[in-house]
Amino acid sequence: MPFNTLLAGRFITARMCLSSGKETFAYKSRTRRVVSLSVLALLIAVVAALSSVEPLSVHPEPLYLGSRKNISEEFREFCHKFNKTYSAVEYVKRQAIYAKKVASIALHNAKYKLKEKGWKQDINQFADETLEEFLGHLGYHNRGNTSEGSVPASVAFSKTKRFDSVDWNARGKLGRVKNQGRCGSCWAFGTTGTVEACVSISTGLAAPSLSEQQLQDCMFSRTCSPGGGGGADAIEWVKNNGIVSDAEIPYTESDGQCHGSDRRWRPSGRVHGSSEDDLLRMVGAGPVLIGLNADLLQTYSGGVIDDAGHDKSRNHAVIVTGWTTDCAGRSDRCWILRNSWGEWWGEKGFFRVVMGQRVIGLGDDSDMPTGCTSPDGASRQTEYGPIEMGDRWGGDLPNQPLQAGSAEECQSSCFYNDQCNSWAYNTCGRECWLKGSTPGAVPANCRAGGIITAQRRGGNGARQGQYGPIEILDRPGKDMDGNPRIANSAEDCQSQCARTKGCNVWAFDTCGSFCWFKWGDVPTTSHNCRASGVIRK
Template identity: 30%
Template sequence: MPLLGSLSVLMVVFTSMVPGSSKLSAFENFMKQFNKSYTNQEEFQYRLSVFSKNLDVAKRLQKEEQGTAEYGVTKFSDLTDEEFRRYSLRPVGALPPTTLKESRTAATSEYPTCDWRKAGVISDIKNQGKCGSCWAFASVGNIEAQWGIIGHPRNLSVQQVIDCGPCDAGCRGAYAWDAYITVLKEGGLATDEAYPYVGVRNTCMSNKFAKAGWIHDFIMLPQNEQEMASYLGNKGTLTVCLNSTLLKYYNKGVFHPGSCKPATDHMVLLVGYAKDNKKKPYWIAKNSWGIDWGENGYIRIFRGKNVCGISKYPLTAIVNPSENQRITCPK
């Protein structure tokens, strides 16, 4: 039976299923806010049950939170953990290539804060949808930013990386090094306008479009947040991995959960760092879940404690090693 405008009736039917009516009211608001609909009463009942359980988890996380993060209703609140994992990495192998170069950067206090968004080199927030392509979005976002930092902003094709990447990757997940190897192999990336995102893996069409951005190499930094901040402030953005499990419940604030395993399954782009009004340091990370998640598509993550494994794989593309940086990171 289709769910047609009969929410008031369903609310009466299911009020007895939820302790009080607050969760049912919250679910109704959630449906309206995120334009959710369900095909029949059975699905409505199931999603209401999942929503209720997710609110209980969010409440527990709020009690355990060590930072200023606020947890609650998000667009993922009607999804089970298994369903939510489709937005994460599902790679076959998680070890970086043995040829991957490591770069050491002396930590410096020259840039106590940094926000590359203010320099106009960070492209708009995008939405990966139900494709596990966070690895491609973070990596392409890094390449775009590095081009912008040398004075040539770009908006490049994520879809090309998905189509032309490793045969077992695409929407199934991969890592930044897979994206960079693909860009090197293909000789660069087309623009996003020419080769737009569709959210499924298709036949590689790299040779049909002119290349608008390319890289010379890529490097991995040590698993050290001071060195990561130094590189970010002096040379540009970084792709990082982290455990995304608790991001399902995140609304805003500096994310510092009471417990988060360092088992990484998601990639984001670090675009800056700063301290809050209590002098607590944090990263500014660009996600690929749309502007209706987190802080308009971004998340602030506590810096210095390897929260959710964020320091495990910090990587960046090298766009042009012979050209001096033209833009300094705005405060």
Template identity: 25%
Template sequence: MKKWWNWILAVALICLLFIAIPISLSKNKEQMYRPMFDEYVEKFNKSYKNKTDEYETRFQHFMASMEEIERLNAESRGPDDHRARYGLTKLSDMSKAEYREIHLSDEKVTKHPSHYGKTWKDRRKNHTDDHKREPGDQITNNVYVIIGRQKRAALPMQVDWRTKGAVGPVRDQGMCGACWAFSTVGAMESMAAINTGKMTTLSVQEVIDCAGLGNNGCAGGDICVLLDWLAITDTAVETDSQYPLRLLDGACRLPANATGVRLSSFTCDDLVANEGRILQMLATHGPVAVAVNALTWQNYLGGVVQYHCSGAKADLNHAVQLVGYDLTKDIPYYIAKNSWGTEFGINGYLHLAIGSNICGLANEVASVDVI
């Protein structure tokens, strides 16, 4: 009987040990992260610093972010000065569910554009013939540079429309899920600047308030559906000074005699197997708007995103503007302009690897021409 009792006691002690170890580790983590969290709260001037319940909830989210940051940095590969870097951002105290809800629910990619009838195809240029790889296409850093069938020439190794005064300031969409509007209007104002030589910030708020065809203001929309609506209605996008940004849904206040920038034509294509076409657009035409999957961008600080970012069309949840590229680096990348303020990433920008449909950026690529 004594042997049985000893055996039961030994098992009980082992079970208690396995329970106690995680609890101890958890307490150690809390002790380690608590001073870091206090510094974080001060640095980003968080409003809950004196609200005990919310403070503790945010601390738990912060610790989860720290674990993700460690994992993503461990998985990043490549030269130290190019690999993606992750760390604490103003979003690091959000739960994943909250981050998805606030920042990743705004790009609602339309699966069947033809639902809107012939207008979709009739009002956009068709570049299908240019997409196929042909003998003689150049390969630069493993990326096919396709110039089309009529003319072939080497594309520049670097393109950055910011240096040409054709990219507007980074803006912050805040709690308004309107990335689809920021990225598309950004592409329109870039093309207007290229045409006129003058950069004028256009009204994102007008698009939030007025765009139809299923676009739903701060509750989300789609870059290509927005372009289709602009083409169908021949709507002029006014300047931001005429129709200021409020980051709230409102009634459309567009005057009947609006004289802003109008769309003359657009393309919206799946270029997953043809990223050379994206490079061509950026080099010879101008910035483009793209849908992306930004799930792992919550704690992005800089470097080139190459991994741990699904490219599946079903995972698209955000939209950004591509404003250039760099083929001279060990890891060639696109320059992407985000709409989460200048505190995000590289002064509001991030670098996305070329050639692998990273974060799904090639699933829905929109270019525009304006008048």
């Protein structure tokens, strides 16, 4: 491009990208007749960058402007698109960086078209930043002992079933894609994103939208910029303190004062991993926060990252949301990850990385929350009885599990099976277990269950046990002592009562595992989480 054209481009674009006030280009027109050596050096850099682009006569697909324009026009539209304003000197510097980035993207995408690269690049809001500047506002530093208060993935998920693919976004368990802006708060967005998904998986409710700002304000000092934080510490903080919604404490892209609320979401545990094999186990149970090296992500726009190396440091936190076999021929399987740079970045906020090659340090540092609770509660009532979060072990009828599209569908299948009295459903899949007994509920991710309380057989859901009828009713009062026993099911509670001197009435907490021994004549009342009966030997 001719040098005078470049200068003309600079004059044309000055009004768009320069800051307002006395430092405008017009105000300084006299003093800028003599260009300083530093500015001349920058202009020469622009010319050099543009000349390197000339052999590629068109921008590689899918550069955001869609067709080739001169760098001055492109940079003016870039500033407008991403709301950037600069002083005159800074403007020239940024245009030079932008021009070099355009050339770099063109060369990379030429290799992508030749299938030498598995991923493509495009202009985004980071295109006028050097790599050092870009890395300066990432902000991931996993501090302290990541295993403290946590369970290793090899222990937590030692018997986890392996799947061909997992996609928690496709299953509707993720919240919306967010944008951290220029703050080094990726760790906070990674934490809220995994807790949001954990709540949805654990409770069956829609994923909430939680507050990154609360983490930023209450944890590490100056966490916006500079600073940063780590996923392990952040998940532990949420486990101990709970976290509020972003409607209560919205994101401001700055540091503020620490505030809280009584209405909080929180996990009950944390699992950590340090390899891709650990990560595979963890992602099978839910989205996972990881640290990785983000050097290659500055202008990523789609495809599968398969560049070897780039694992020297972990400087950015993202969420692994699954894995897929849709890997553009670069590998058999690849990871699906979600970033926190907005939906316009990458593949609508997501990106893919080949599996099993330690690309960009993926898998070395991973954490996930487990057993999350919601202040909105998890149980809900239907015409057939309650649906509670948690698992119910044992008592399966033959030929289980069935397939069901929802917990409600599983519950309905139980109601219309004359032998079924309780059920359990995999909320992370489609398996439904119908049960002849009523085992107590135990905490578990990805499970919902309940007992049938709607009136059928005998008018109260009763069934025959070894020592008399088991009724879906409560019998409050006349406890033999103040401390309930522990039982695995209503049948177990009935059996314990029958073997205990003085006990002729019993009641069992079907939403837990408590068993009360009673004596005398005890009246019945309705209760969603109770089974009881009178001993008939």
